[in-house]
Amino acid sequence: MSTLISPDHFILPDLVSDCTYPLRVNDNCEEVARVSEQWLLDMANHSERKRRAFLGLKAGELTAACYPDADAFHLRVCVDFMNYLFNLDDWLDExxxxxxxxxxxxxxxxxxxxxNFETDKRAGIMTKSFFSRFIETGGPGCTERFIHTMDLFFKAVAVQAADREKDVIPDFESYITIRRDTSGCKPCFALIEYASRIDLPDEVAxxxxxxxxEEATNDLVTWSNDLFSYNVEQSRGDTHNMIPVIMHQRDLNLQEAVEYVGALCKSSIQRFETDRKNLPTWGPEIDRDVAVYVEGLQNWIxxxxxxxxxxxxxxxxxxLEVKQQRIVKLLPKVSS
Structure with a gap:
């Protein structure tokens, strides 16, 4: 390590300036976000502390920015899933x-x-609720992709749980592979098709x-999330994050690791743009759907x-202050 003194802060890379795509927000955001929040709270039976944390999440606002053109019905299913996914992620941490x-x-x-599936588990009841509405309009390819990628999510989280039990920090390549599934991005990409009422042929998908x-988008969302979530995670000793993986494997200090991850984020946007320029043509109708899908990935970034x-x-x-100044003051460690 280049220093033995523990830092009290780190400086985020300027990721926002690296991303020049237009930010658009769905007109149905406010109404749908609030209704979905109540849906989640009615089903999840949170404590008051978890309820407050959930309302500060603002998953509806994230969804409205990622699916800006969805109608109210399809946006509602997407917001319900996003609220469900964040809660699932928190539950699975334990x-x-x-x-x-x-x-x-x-x-x-x-x-x-x-x-027809019978369950008394809260997560299962929530799944039945939003997915029974999903299948009303979701195309067969889109539906199968959603279920398949959720299957990958659960299997990857099981690997993460095994690492947590053994107090193992995975190597860099293993972490990248597993993180692309624990991120939950892949089913969110299937929702691009669902929200846009398209169903890409398998040979296109x-x-x-x-x-x-998709991988470049997933990497940008995931690596940037590791930067943003690192402070909270380090305070509770969670090492399923790119920063401690990099520090451990490359013998970097905290700021060096942060800058390394920032460079990975920037390169993922460049990779996305290179791939966009090289896309083949499948004919006017499919090309139109592909353009919609690619814009959906861009919206996620x-x-x-x-x-x-x-x-x-x-x-x-x-x-807002962190966004402007990019200085993150480290939280104290939480005793177990």
Missing amino acids: FDVEGTRGMHDCCIGAMRDPL EHPLIRSM VGSLHWSFDSERYFGTSG
């Missing part, structure tokens, strides 16, 4: 491997048959350049960046 697998079986079972653009400072999840009520 689960061991066996508990995570049980959650997987419950939620995936509810997606496979949301009308599986094209190497489409997959590469810019929408997630700006929301991270508006939400209270990472910086409390200081998000």
